Amino acid sequence: MTHWHLSxxxxxxxxxxxxxxxxxxQTATLDFRDGQTIFAPMPEPxxxxxLVQGLVRIYRLSSEGTEFTLGYVKPAEVFGELAAYDSQPRESFARAIxxxxxxxxxxxxxxxxMQTLPSLCYSVTKQIQGRFKRIERRAEDLVFRSVTARLAATLLMLMEDFGDDRGGHSYIRLHLTQAEFATLVGAARPTINQTFHQFxxxxxxxxxxxxxxxxNPAGLRKIAESPLIPPTN
Structure with missing residues (x-):
């Protein structure tokens, strides 16, 4: 491994x-092409x-084989980190996009x-905290918000992390299919297609x-922050 990866x-x-x-x-440097699996579920990680360079998608499979995207990893972020905290099986997939x-x-x-360096433990814990806050917010959206509101919130999240300002508009520098948006939002692909048409x-x-x-980020934010759907008894 070359020193610039650390620096x-x-x-x-x-x-x-x-x-x-x-x-x-002791650290290995690995190269992955777009679409390759970096890790899969395993009993003992x-x-x-x-991640040094590129983008990584973290997702899980339901018992029916449906993919659900948990989030994306950006350069300088750690992933698969829960293996350092306990000996539980790894349940997620990581794929290079x-x-x-x-x-x-x-x-x-x-x-x-992590046990001997408080600064490292703090940095990793801070990343985990941010990731879990996002997952928690998305879980709440899945239960209480419409598909339209969830897609609007997802676009704003991606704009914040991967948006490039060009001529007053924000271009999300991710290549995502509507099927991948469906796994992010928790909806069927035809519904995503219809909602994008509405947008x-x-x-x-x-x-x-x-x-x-x-x-129009402000317009999307208004939709994303629309009132919660009350739970049914």
Missing amino acids: SIDWLDSLPDAARQQLHL DAVFI DNCIVLKVPVLLFRDL RTAGLAIFEKGHVVIL
């Missing part, structure tokens, strides 16, 4: 020299992963470093050939 990630570059040397000696460079850290090394007609967002352009 390109702030929270790793700030580690003591001894810890950086351990990572340098043996590694934690850090762009050409990726990934650091594979032995779980025992990562666990030891286009209303001048809110455009979906075309796997790319999304956000035209």
Whole structure:
């Protein structure tokens, strides 16, 4: 592994020299092409992963084989990190949705470093906290909000993380199919297609050939923050 991989990630570059040397000696650098699986469910995970370059999708499969996207990993973020906290089986999949460079850290090394370095533990815990807050918010949306509101909220989330401002509009730099949006939102693909058509007609967002352009973030936010659907008894 070359040194620039560590120095390109702030929270790793700030580690003591001894810890950086351990990572340098024991961490593998892996390349994945778009669409390749980085990890799959396993009974005893043996590694934690850090994304250096690219984008990674984390998802699970239902008992019927339906995919549900939990979220996306950006460069400098850790994933598969729960293996460092306990010995429970890994239940999620991680798939490259762009050409990726990934650091594979032995779980025992990562666990030891977290136990001895409060700064590393804090950085990882902060990332986990942010990820779980998003999952919690999406779970609430699945129960209490309409598909239209959920898709609007998803587009705003993707704009925040992956949006590029071009001429007053925000281009989401992810190539996503409507089927993938369906796994993010928790809806059928035809419903996603219909909702995107409504957004286009209303001048809110455009979906075309796997790319999304956000035209009116304020309008999407108004839809995303629409009143919750009251639970039925």
